[in-house]
Amino acid sequence: MKVIRSAQNKQVKEWKKLATKKGRQKQKAYLLDGWHLVKEAFMADINIKLLLMTESFKYIDEIEAMNKNKYEIIVISEEVANHLSETPSPQGIFAVISLENTHDDETFLQGAWLMLDSVQDPGNIGTMVRTADAAGFSGVIFGDGTADVFQPKVVRAMQGSQFHIKVLTGSLNKWIQQMHTQHVPVFGTELNPDAKPYDTVGKFRDFAVVMGNEGNGMHEELLKSTTHNLYIPIKGHAESLNVAVAAGILMFQLKA
Template sequence: MDIIQSPQNKQVKEWKKLSSKKGRATQKLYILDGWHLVKEAIKAKETIHLFLIVPDSRYVSEFNEFNNTNTKIMYISPEVANALSDTPSPQGIFALMNIQDTITDSVNLNGAWLLLDKVQDPGNIGTMVRTADAAGFSGVVFGEGTVDLYQPKVVRSMQGSQFHLNLIQSNLMEFITTLQRNEIPTFGTELNRFAKSYDAIGKYSSFGLIMGNEGNGVEQQYLEITDYNLYIPIVGQAESLNVAVAAGILMYALKK
């Protein structure tokens, strides 16, 4: 068994570049780190480019039993695993995944869509994708200025939900107008009481819900073209809700 020993290995250096947006864009690959995510990818029958495995890592036998793909496996040392992971104690199981550009035109627009306008916190984004999955949404649209969907912390926080729904990087204005051309309503979110209370507009099978930046909310240009802008009443003295919590309340309240 050949094992790549050194973090200085030329190939390893290329893989390490996948932690940056530029590296992922150039190589059209991103990394899944850890057995849970790798298992979700195999389960979902995703196309996997390459497995990287530390031979004596804890989950290897489970991996060998579960892996029904023909994907090539390369073996790496714990030092290489540490160099590739952004967690302090990686499990030593990675998958390199192909990044496929989803073309908006080819997507069935029916169903509910979560639209992210410049959301910044990777944990919030991952949690929202996971909630959208749970609520039975069709997909999540990452607008410009929202953290890259293949950023390692986003990938970890999605916990595999990226294999269960459509994730699209798109111009938000284009996506909103496409929904509207298809007579699918869109809802913005606002923190002021000029907006409609979220529980006053009923439930919908197909719609787009826009969540905004943690500090600044949804951009005015989108709020001007939505069917309704919604708010969640703040009864107590908190200044605002966490964006992922607000998104959860709205997704479950609006989805028919």
């Protein structure tokens, strides 16, 4: 097995670049950090390009049993692991994953979809993908202006849900128009008591719900293009809900 000990190594520098959008696009790959995520990738039968593992990694036997020599494993030093990881104490296992084509080349949408309109916080975004998975959604569409799907903090918060449901990127307007032609309801969300209370429209098998930016909400022109816009009534004195919490309440309420 190949061993790399220096964080100055040329290959390590390339892997480090996977933390940036530019690096991911150039190498058509992103990095998984941690045992739970790497296991999820194996279980989902995802295209793993490469595994990186420290000598002291706790589950070497398990990973070799799962891998069955299918993917190359490179041994790295603790120094390299610390350099690559964004967590304070990395577990010593990484996988370089092929970026499948996640662009909006799909022509038919079934099931429930979460759409993100310029959502910014990576932790919130990852949590929403995880919640969409738990709620039985078909996928999440990252609209223009939303943080990148495969940035490290989003990947950490998704907890592997990108292997269970579809994660697409593209213009929300285009998707919404397509859903209208198929008579699939699209629900916008706004902090506006004039909108419909979220628990009065029923439950659906095929639909989409759109979450807006943390500070500014959904774009005005998207709000105008939905079937209905929904509102979660605030009963106390808080100004708003955290966007991931609001998305969770809506997804579990609306999904049949």
